[in-house]
Amino acid sequence: MELKREDKKILHRLQSNFPLTTRPFKALAEELGLEEQEVLQRTRAMAEKGLIRRLGPIIDTHEMGNTASLMAMRVPEQRIEEVSRIINAYTGVSHNYLRKGKNKEIPYNLWFTMSAPNKQELTKTIKEIEEKTGLKVRNLPTTKKFKIGVKFNIYRGE
Amino acid sequence: MKKYLQDKPAIGSKDSKTADPIDIRLLKHIQDGIPLVERPYKEIGDALGLSEEEVISRIKGLLETKKVRRFAASVAHRKIGINSNAMCVWRVPSERVEKVGKIMASFPEVTHCYERPTFPDWPYNLFTMIHGYTDEECEKVIEAMKKRTGLEDYVILYSEKEFKKTGTRI
Numbered sequence: 054m055e056l057k058r059e060d061k062k063i064l065h066r067l068q069s070n071f072p073l074t075t076r077p078f079k080a081l082a083e084e085l086g087l088e089e090q091e092v093l094q095r096t097r098a099m100a101e102k103g104l105i106r107r108l109g110p111i112i113d114t115h116e117m118g119n120t121a122s123l124m125a126m127r128v129p130e131q132r133i134e135e136v137s138r139i140i141n142a143y144t145g146v147s148h149n150y151l152r153k154g155k156n157k158e159i160p161y162n163l164w165f166t167m168s169a170p171n172k173q174e175l176t177k178t179i180k181e182i183e184e185k186t187g188l189k190v191r192n193l194p195t196t197k198k199f200k201i202g203v204k205f206n207i208y209r210g211e
Numbered sequence: 212m213k214k215y216l217q218d219k220p221a222i223g224s225k226d227s228k229t230a231d232p233i234d235i236r237l238l239k240h241i242q243d244g245i246p247l248v249e250r251p252y253k254e255i256g257d258a259l260g261l262s263e264e265e266v267i268s269r270i271k272g273l274l275e276t277k278k279v280r281r282f283a284a285s286v287a288h289r290k291i292g293i294n295s296n297a298m299c300v301w302r303v304p305s306e307r308v309e310k311v312g313k314i315m316a317s318f319p320e321v322t323h324c325y326e327r328p329t330f331p332d333w334p335y336n337l338f339t340m341i342h343g344y345t346d347e348e349c350e351k352v353i354e355a356m357k358k359r360t361g362l363e364d365y366v367i368l369y370s371e372k373e374f375k376k377t378g379t380r381i
Binding site for chain 2: 056064067068069070071073074075076077078079089093096097100102103104105106107108109110111112113116117118123125133137140141146147148149150151152153154155156157159160161164165191193194195196197198199200201202
């Protein structure tokens with residue numbers, strides 16, 4: 054999708070603090086010097102094209118009282134699709150990637166993040182995955198957060 | 212944001228770590244995105260039997276108690292040309308983690324920076340996610356991170372395949 058200057062302006066602005074007012078797109082339009090309908094239509098188009106994954110709450114699992122963790126597994130090449138299907142079937146799984154070490158060999162290749170209502174549930178699911186796959190799951194919970202916040206510079210590269 | 216947060220008091224769950232049932236119902240309804248219409252909060256309210264005002268107020272409350280980190284758009288970075296996503300893991304002596312973590316986090320290209328436990332087969336305790344237009348661009352950032360911290364033991368992991376990517380759901 055070819056992004057017009059207006060699209061970039063909107064996309065940039067949409068990445069933080071969506072207005073919590075009765076007419077949020079009108080509020081945005083006023084800020085950006087555009088019309089409400091234009092902001093709405095451009096936002097819809099970017100959502101349809103998949104540029105905007107979603108517009109809404111970015112939930113903090115931990116603050117919701119839930120627990121989340123990063124898991125790593127060593128999966129034989131020929132079983133990757135099968136094991137991924139087993140993992141993805143859990144709704145708590147939000148990311149699942151096949152990763153390879155570039156400068157060094159590492160013991161894991163499948164990396165996924167999973168959240169659960171509590172630690173016991175998380176442990177139970179890990180055990181279930183281990184039983185279903187016959188493979189070991191390495192649990193790597195966060196012990197300290199230094200940064201979290203995916204915001205991209207829309208204007209870079211111009 | 213302040214402006215939007217201040218105009219009306221928030222309702223919903225006030226304490227941290229206790230989720231109000233209506234808040235949960237609201238979050239479940241909007242976690243995949245709000246409707247892109249003139250009055251999205253009214254449409255959400257109509258679906259849940261809440262007033263537009265209450266929907267707005269509850270979202271404000273969820274932001275105040277930090278149960279919602281941001282209320283905003285999630286951008287598909289690959290579709291805007293940010294094609295490279297490197298996970299770089301570092302072996303950092305425990306007494307240096309605090310300082311190094313802060314330095315790593317200060318790079319704008321670093322979107323996530325976490326400390327995690329180590330194991331006999333896994334000595335890397337600091338995880339960083341770097342986003343860039345190309346792998347080379349990410350690696351330049353990694354070079355700079357190396358220089359600034361003096362760390363030598365690290366692994367760059369590129370995603371070869373994405374099997375799943377959604378927002379955090381409840």
